Amino acid sequence: MFEHPAALAGAPVNWPALRRILVVRPDNLGDVLLTGPALAGLRAAAPHARIDLLASPGGAAAATLLPEIAEAVVARVSWQQIDGPTGQDPDPDADLVAELAGRGYDAAVLLTSFSQSPWPAAEICRRAGIPIRAGLSKEFGGTALTHWVPAPDDGLHQVDRALHLLGRLGVPTTAGTLHAAVPAAGRGHARAALAELGVPAGPYAVLLPGASCPSRRYLGFREVAAGLGSRLPVVVSGPAAEDELVRSVADGLPDVHPLAGALDVPGLAGLLADAAVAVTNNSGGMHLADAVGTPVTVLFAGTEDVDQYRPRSVPAAVLRRPVSCSPCRQFRCPFALECLDVPPADVIAAALELVAVTTSEVSGVEARPTGIPVP
The missing domain is CATH 3.40.50.2000 (Glycogen Phosphorylase B;)
Structure with a gap:
């Protein structure tokens, strides 16, 4: 099967050298818990990196249960709002861009469901100066993603979808079971x-x-x-x-x-x-x-x-x-x-x-x- 020539066009990621990684999943609590196996894979591949999570207010509540996450960056991102912007702000994510830029991330891993596009989040991360931006998508969206992985079959379990992304980026496969550390x-x-x-x-x-x-x-x-x-x-x-x-x-x-x-x-x-x-x-x-x-x-x-x-x-x-x-x-x-x-x-x-x-x-x-x- 042939893939788009832009797929995985970025240089191989040197995971052990990374020091700050942002995982993007601004969804509900359950969606964040489903990232657990992917987070475990990232931790094994980048053992010295600080891993933060960009999460919605609801999803951030799960961050305290996932030991791989150092901190949750909490935001109501524009691309996840069903009702659209309520004001006339031409750049509703400007404050988020500034915050991410100040944190100095080496890489952003964008996790999405089959019906979500990674490109809005990727553009936010590009504007924030994050040099490595990886995500899954059915369609090509330019350079907002430095590491574009063609999306797998829609029917894949959400855990396996995230692991598929990491696997294509050189992260060894981990057990696909959920985990949570109860304080x-x-x-x-x-x-x-x-x-x-x-x-x-x-x-x-x-x-x-x-x-x-x-x-x-x-x-x-x-x-x-x-x-x-x-x-x-x-x-x-x-x-x-x-x-x-x-x-x-x-x-x-x-x-x-x-x-x-x-x-x-x-x-x-x-x-x-x-x-x-x-x-x-x-x-x-x-x-x-x-x-x-x-x-x-x-x-x-x-x-x-x-x-x-x-x-x-x-x-x-x-x-x-x-x-x-x-x-x-x-x-x-x-x-x-x-x-x-x-x-x-x-x-x-x-x-x-x-x-x-x-x-x-x-x-x-x-x-x-x-x-x-x-x-």
């Missing part, structure tokens, strides 16, 4: 919250009913909470903005405890890390459970291609209904969320099977990884 303070905050709720010692389940948009939110979480609550304690959690949602799931159910707004991201990581199982939507919570090693049952909406985002590091059950309109990538479903028309009894059964795997591992009995395939 001791985060684990302590989670345990204190459980004690305040009166959750007894032993296995418990975590339900995260929220998601970044309504089209990803399963509507049967209350029934799932009731069913699981008859077998083990259940904690229903989310940020303060989801307090009403969390209470609508948990209030009045025996052994089901609402916990909204009490934990930051490290605290939520601690809560998940000690759980026997998590039940989530296709959300940052799914990736966080995957990264801290907690088996997860996922209600995966038809908004995205499952194979690009599915959990890959822990036993997992991915549940959804096949529909002709998927992947739709809509924020609000124009129909009746048929893709998430999964009986609560099926969700409960899948979660309890994963609990059995977890408790068998804890007791030393050989456990069988489990999963429910997506049709």
Whole structure:
């Protein structure tokens, strides 16, 4: 297969000589967690480099869980804003350019999903004087990227997409499993919250009913909470903005405890890390459970291609209904969320099977990884 003559036209990158690397992923928390394997590869290839992350305010919360990242540069970048600029500023990223220029980066690695272009970020990095700028793209965009790697197949998992970029740039392949280092303070905050709720010692389940948009939110979480609550304690959690949602799931159910707004991201990581199982939507919570090693049952909406985002590091059950309109990538479903028309009894059964795997591992009995395939 022939590639564009400009592909990989830059000189080979001398990774061990680099001292300051910027990884660009200004997306949501889950997207940042998916960069973990790529960050591990960069750390191995450039052992003496400081690695910073250019992140959105939401994504930056994950930076404290990824030990490879020294600091998050937080910005609401213009090319990620859906509604467009609200003012008349002809150069909304000028302050970011100035900040990046002052940090003296040797290289920028631009990580994108299949539907995103690296070229706006590459131009910002070019203006900031970053000499090495690498990214994936289907199309040629000039010299904004010094190391343009033709994009792989759209269906590749987001972890493998990032590893593909680095592999083409001479970085040895690393394990494609997610990871997160749960701070001791985060684990302590989670345990204190459980004690305040009166959750007894032993296995418990975590339900995260929220998601970044309504089209990803399963509507049967209350029934799932009731069913699981008859077998083990259940904690229903989310940020303060989801307090009403969390209470609508948990209030009045025996052994089901609402916990909204009490934990930051490290605290939520601690809560998940000690759980026997998590039940989530296709959300940052799914990736966080995957990264801290907690088996997860996922209600995966038809908004995205499952194979690009599915959990890959822990036993997992991915549940959804096949529909002709998927992947739709809509924020609000124009129909009746048929893709998430999964009986609560099926969700409960899948979660309890994963609990059995977890408790068998804890007791030393050989456990069988489990999963429910997506049709």
